[in-house]
Amino acid sequence: MFRFDWDEDSTAVAELARDFGRTAASREREAAESGEVPSALRSQAKDLGLLDLARSAEHGGLGLAPLAVGHAVASLVAEAPGIGTALLLGEAAALFGESDATGLVDGGLGHLGYRRAGELRLTGSRVKGSVGFTALGRDLSAYLLIAAGDDGDRFCRVPAQAVETSLVAAMGLEAIAPCRVKVAGDAEVLGPCAGPERTAVFLYNAPFFHGYSRAALAYARDYAAQRKAFGRLIGSFQGIAFPLAEVAMESEAAELLWQDAAWRHAQGEDAFVLAAQALRAAKDAAFLAVNTCVGTLGGHGFVDDHPAERWLRDVETLSALTGHPKALAQAAIAFETGKEAEGIA
Amino acid sequence: MPDFQESSKEQTIRAYLHYFAETEIRPRSLEADRMADIQPDFYSVLDRAGISTEMMPRDPGSRPAQTGDAPREHQTLRTAVLASEELSWGDASFMLSLPGPGLGGPPVSFIGTPEQRERFFAVFQDRGRPHFGAYALTEPEAGSDVAGIRTRCEEVEGGFRITGTKTFITNGSRADWVVVFATLDPELGRAGHRTFVVERGREGFSVGRRHHKLGLRASDTAELVFQDCFVPEENLLGGRRHYERQQSKEGFKVAMATFDSTRPLVAAMAVGIARAAAERARELIRDRYMLGRALPRYRAILEGLDDMDRRVRAARLLTWKSAYLADARQPQSRAASMAKAYAGGQAVQICREALELTADSGEEPDPLLEKWFRDIRVFDLFEGTAQVQRLVVARRLFDEIGAKVGL
Numbered sequence: 194m195f196r197f198d199w200d201e202d203s204t205a206v207a208e209l210a211r212d213f214g215r216t217a218a219s220r221e222r223e224a225a226e227s228g229e230v231p232s233a234l235r236s237q238a239k240d241l242g243l244l245d246l247a248r249s250a251e252h253g254g255l256g257l258a259p260l261a262v263g264h265a266v267a268s269l270v271a272e273a274p275g276i277g278t279a280l281l282l283g284e285a286a287a288l289f290g291e292s293d294a295t296g297l298v299d300g301g302l303g304h305l306g307y308r309r310a311g312e313l314r315l316t317g318s319r320v321k322g323s324v325g326f327t328a329l330g331r332d333l334s335a336y337l338l339i340a341a342g343d344d345g346d347r348f349c350r351v352p353a354q355a356v357e358t359s360l361v362a363a364m365g366l367e368a369i370a371p372c373r374v375k376v377a378g379d380a381e382v383l384g385p386c387a388g389p390e391r392t393a394v395f396l397y398n399a400p401f402f403h404g405y406s407r408a409a410l411a412y413a414r415d416y417a418a419q420r421k422a423f424g425r426l427i428g429s430f431q432g433i434a435f436p437l438a439e440v441a442m443e444s445e446a447a448e449l450l451w452q453d454a455a456w457r458h459a460q461g462e463d464a465f466v467l468a469a470q471a472l473r474a475a476k477d478a479a480f481l482a483v484n485t486c487v488g489t490l491g492g493h494g495f496v497d498d499h500p501a502e503r504w505l506r507d508v509e510t511l512s513a514l515t516g517h518p519k520a521l522a523q524a525a526i527a528f529e530t531g532k533e534a535e536g537i538a
Numbered sequence: 539m540p541d542f543q544e545s546s547k548e549q550t551i552r553a554y555l556h557y558f559a560e561t562e563i564r565p566r567s568l569e570a571d572r573m574a575d576i577q578p579d580f581y582s583v584l585d586r587a588g589i590s591t592e593m594m595p596r597d598p599g600s601r602p603a604q605t606g607d608a609p610r611e612h613q614t615l616r617t618a619v620l621a622s623e624e625l626s627w628g629d630a631s632f633m634l635s636l637p638g639p640g641l642g643g644p645p646v647s648f649i650g651t652p653e654q655r656e657r658f659f660a661v662f663q664d665r666g667r668p669h670f671g672a673y674a675l676t677e678p679e680a681g682s683d684v685a686g687i688r689t690r691c692e693e694v695e696g697g698f699r700i701t702g703t704k705t706f707i708t709n710g711s712r713a714d715w716v717v718v719f720a721t722l723d724p725e726l727g728r729a730g731h732r733t734f735v736v737e738r739g740r741e742g743f744s745v746g747r748r749h750h751k752l753g754l755r756a757s758d759t760a761e762l763v764f765q766d767c768f769v770p771e772e773n774l775l776g777g778r779r780h781y782e783r784q785q786s787k788e789g790f791k792v793a794m795a796t797f798d799s800t801r802p803l804v805a806a807m808a809v810g811i812a813r814a815a816a817e818r819a820r821e822l823i824r825d826r827y828m829l830g831r832a833l834p835r836y837r838a839i840l841e842g843l844d845d846m847d848r849r850v851r852a853a854r855l856l857t858w859k860s861a862y863l864a865d866a867r868q869p870q871s872r873a874a875s876m877a878k879a880y881a882g883g884q885a886v887q888i889c890r891e892a893l894e895l896t897a898d899s900g901e902e903p904d905p906l907l908e909k910w911f912r913d914i915r916v917f918d919l920f921e922g923t924a925q926v927q928r929l930v931v932a933r934r935l936f937d938e939i940g941a942k943v944g945l
């Protein structure tokens with residue numbers, strides 16, 4: 194019988210993440226302006242185990258299942274979107290057992306002819322190439338790379354010395370400081386990165402968007418419940434209320450698509466397409482949410498007195514960092530159809 | 539009979555402004571955005587090129603500002619929307635920063651006395667440095683609800699004293715003078731509104747902060763503060779008799795009439811940005827490959843590009859129609875709101891679509907497309923929000939059958 198309630202452990206971790214997010218929220222602007230998460234907050238998050246949600250217990254993490262991880266991520270990001278994303282997005286390497294000083298750089302899919310640029314090639318044990326736009330943790334000692342070999346993508350580990358990074362001026366997510374990565378060096382070649390591994394990454398990324406959707410919806414709702422025009426609360430105008438209802442529906446639907454995909458993945462089903470769709474839905478819902486939030490605030494949504502304009506920039510940047518929805522759909526088709534993909538035009 | 543042919547003069551103006559936008563505005567665009575200001579050298583380039591808001595009618599659709607003659611061809615709103623699109627194709631912040639009376643022009647032209655027009659427009663004859671006018675209606679607590687403004691004007695010996703704060707004022711910190719809307723008494727509603735021109739330097743008038751914005755960063759948007767600011771009688775637009783004659787609702791009407799003439803210009807700006815984004819997307823996609831095939835050979839990509847093109851053209855046609863109606867002196871509030879709402883809304887979608895169609899995982903997004911994505915968002919917000927435009931359109935729809943539905 195299907196059910197939609199969370200177990201106690203997941204709820205407890207999500208509440209922990211939410212409470213941490215609430216304390217971090219007042220420092221959002223500071224983090225965006227300084228380009229990094231205040232170090233005290235980072236240590237606090239580390240002490241609470243929030244940076245180790247996805248890492249297996251064997252590697253010193255909490256070893257949570259993808260559903261629980263996503264629940265916690267969304268809860269934190271909903272309270273402190275910029276800081277939450279900056280702290281956790283770069284932790285994807287933990288999905289594959291890597292230590293907290295390892296960043297994940299995705300330069301694969303080249304064997305499908307998928308990338309014009311941003312490709313890492315694996316020849317023998319040597320990895321070479323560059324990725325123009327990626328989000329990484331700080332002070333990394335090693336990188337987990339997804340590189341395109343002749344017969345598919347492979348995980349490879351290289352030491353930090355083999356990787357050159359430079360900051361990219363992105364329009365949003367200032368606290369993450371997206372960067373360009375150049376790699377040239379010998380790698381320890383690990384296992385293949387195929388459907389299940391990419392599914393895990395998609396599932397890990399989607400809840401960041403859920404968090405932004407929740408934050409934007411709550412902010413817009415609260416504003417509409419106190420701002421007046423024409424002697425009425427603006428929330429009483431259908432032109433304001435209906436779009437908010439639309440956001441609520443799209444966000445809820447996106448979260449459920451994600452829950453379904455994450456659950457099936459945990460059951461061992463092939464959930465690649467479902468996960469790609471869930472990520473796409475999450476992105477579209479988040480865009481709708483932040484865009485509606487800006488609109489609800491009218492001219493006030495366009496200036497930095499309110500966080501709405503920053504969230505709009507953040508969501509679009511996050512979308513670019515994690516692959517735009519259209520590209521994801523194409524990736525899904527490519528994986529589904531494999532070598533037949535050439536016929537999809 | 540409809541006719542979609544631009545006159546040869548219009549074609550020349552369009553081509554000239556496009557060339558100017560391509561060679562003088564675009565190359566400065568990203569840097570100006572980073573600096574949140576226009577490079578000072580731009581104004582001498584502009585002057586040398588002979589481009590000014592003189593190309594834009596000050597009071598489109600109505601009698602020309604100073605002469606009383608019929609509008610000359612280059613002063614029609616139709617020409618102005620062509621100009622607006624081309625310059626905004628280069629960068630809309632530059633378009634908004636063109637020296638001239640800006641949004642402040644129409645009210646001065648509409649109801650200013652001949653003496654006032656002469657006096658306030660004279661400053662723009664000076665080519666020594668750029669001069670600006672501005673239009674200050676919005677307040678922190680009153681935007682869409684224009685009738686709800688709280689800035690007070692109190693009658694005193696020889697004039698008025700103005701007290702209140704105006705917010706989000708385009709060119710507010712650059713302006714030589716500002717058209718300010720104030721109320722004698724908020725209880726009087728629209729009948730209490732008065733319109734003034736307040737010159738920079740008047741005691742009690744100061745510029746507050748400049749706003750940091752999502753986009754259009756090189757365009758100046760400022761807060762203006764009036765604290766017991768004395769404004770002489772002769773700066774009451776139209777003079778006292780104007781308000782008596784018009785049974786006092788004239789201040790509000792002035793505020794609204796301005797929008798009928800400026801909304802087509804704003805719609806044209808949105809068209810210019812959307813067109814720029816659609817063209818850039820096409821350019822970037824042209825040489826890309828995926829799964830061993832050129833991107834333009836994918837149906838989904840082509841559909842995306844075609845869709846953008848269609849929506850840009852539809853927005854432009856609505857804009858042209860509203861400008862045409864204004865030039866023909868026909869009622870055009872509905873057309874102006876439709877153009878503004880459609881162009882603003884579609885352009886937001888087009889700019890996002892362009893960013894996403896061209897996105898390549900692992901590749902830095904195109905900085906121009908990112909900028910336009912930020913810039914375009916305001917076109918659904920200023921000069922009447924998306925909702926307010928829809929209210930205007932819907933009200934006119936019901937008016938057609940004389941129905942009062944309580945909108």
Ligand SMILES: Cc1cc2nc3c(=O)[nH]c(=O)nc-3n(C[C@H](O)[C@H](O)[C@H](O)COP(=O)(O)OP(=O)(O)OC[C@H]3O[C@@H](n4cnc5c(N)ncnc54)[C@H](O)[C@@H]3O)c2cc1C
Nearest residue numbers: 422430432488491492493675676681682706708921923925
């Ligand atoms: C970059 C920029 C430049 C600007 N330049 C100028 C300028 O030069 N001069 C000037 O005077 N102003 C200027 N403005 C202000 C702009 O015109 C206002 O911001 C705009 O009119 C909306 O007002 P508001 O921000 O107070 O929103 P509000 O009026 O508070 O509206 C909030 C939300 O409620 C909605 N709403 C309100 N009433 C209704 C209703 N009846 N039905 C349905 N929905 C409703 C609105 O659509 C909006 O979504 C500028 C603004 C910006 C951002």
